[in-house]
Amino acid sequence: MKALVYEGPWQMPVREVPDPEPGSGDVIVSVKAVGVCGSDVHGYTGSTGRRIPPMVMGHEFSGVITALGQGVTQHAVGDRVVVQPLITCGTCDNCRAGMSNVCMNRSGLGMMAVDGAYAEAVRVPQGLLYDLPAEVPWEHGALVEPLSIAMHAANQTPISLMTPVVILGAGTIGLLTILACRLRGAGQVIVSDLSARRLAMARQLGADRVVNPSQEDLADIVRGSIGKAGAPVVIEAVGIAPTARQSIELARPGGHVTWIGNSQPNVEIGMQQIVTREITVRGVYGFTHEFGRAIQAIRSGRVDVTPIIEQIAPLEAGPQIVDDLARGKTDVIKAVLTP
Ligand SMILES: [Zn+2]
Ligand SMILES: [Zn+2]
Incomplete structure (x- = not known):
């Protein structure tokens, strides 16, 4: 063969x-x-x-x-x-x-x-x-496999009905995370990426607002459209230093940051920002029971x-x-x- x-x-x-x-x-x-x-x-x-x-x-x-x-x-x-x-x-x-x-x-x-x-x-x-x-x-x-990863990330993130979410990165996993957050009842979804083409895709998949941080100030947009203190939930789907730092900065005090991105093994991060603003940082990896459910999500048409x-x-x-x-x-x- x-x-x-x-x-x-x-x-x-x-x-x-x-x-x-x-x-x-x-x-x-x-x-x-x-x-x-x-x-x-x-x-x-x-x-x-x-x-x-x-x-x-x-x-x-x-x-x-x-x-x-x-x-x-x-x-x-x-x-x-x-x-x-x-x-x-x-x-x-x-x-x-x-x-x-x-x-x-x-x-x-x-x-x-x-x-x-x-x-x-x-x-x-x-x-x-x-x-x-x-x-x-x-x-x-x-x-099914990459969708399972996105669904696992959404499952490990405290999203209830209409929770606003910021997603950093619109590669395959970031894009599928939009769909998974929608399934979970997210409210406004803001997606950031450097590629206009990927941002157009994010729009098509249901992002309410897309931001190219080389052209617009992402923090200003989050503060303006979600809240002055920042976002309750930020999901990082790139895995490099700039977006890892951004994920902490964009979260509001008491907020939750989920890291799916897995590229750069070591990243310098503002520990004090996490401590003094009571941020929760959660890593997610792979999936467990989500695999069977991802098949159902696709079969039922709830995820396209x-x-x-x-x-x-x-x-x-x-x-x-x-x-x-x-x-x-x-x-x-x-x-x-x-x-
Ligand atoms: Zn893969
Ligand atoms: Zn084992």
């Missing part, structure tokens, strides 16, 4: 590799749609060290079961599925506490050295399979991910798309490959 094999920084050619065989308890999924994730782009450049060559990336995917390993009884060949990519142990203290997203023994399909779905087929442990309803297109199935999928391309186009994203030659929001 064909696969995009990550062979080292900036190297991910299309290769002919042996077809995967199902082990006991596994199935083989023929990949129909797989999303290109920012974490794959950072893995491709070698900057995060979270992709260990040689391996196949791709963790946001849907497909159809083509083979069953021994002991698989709940699924059949021909089933449409979407795969929850996190492999967790189920027995560590974190898993037992319901926090499988931070399992102490976690790994994942398409992460570290485990092969994922930038390929015609992938081996999947049966416990990771979810049914993909017939009315949900393959490409939308590929958006269609606009975010800006490019659908064959598997062979993947290396160029990832390279262009890594070099900043394109800022396509979500590209989906269809092996």
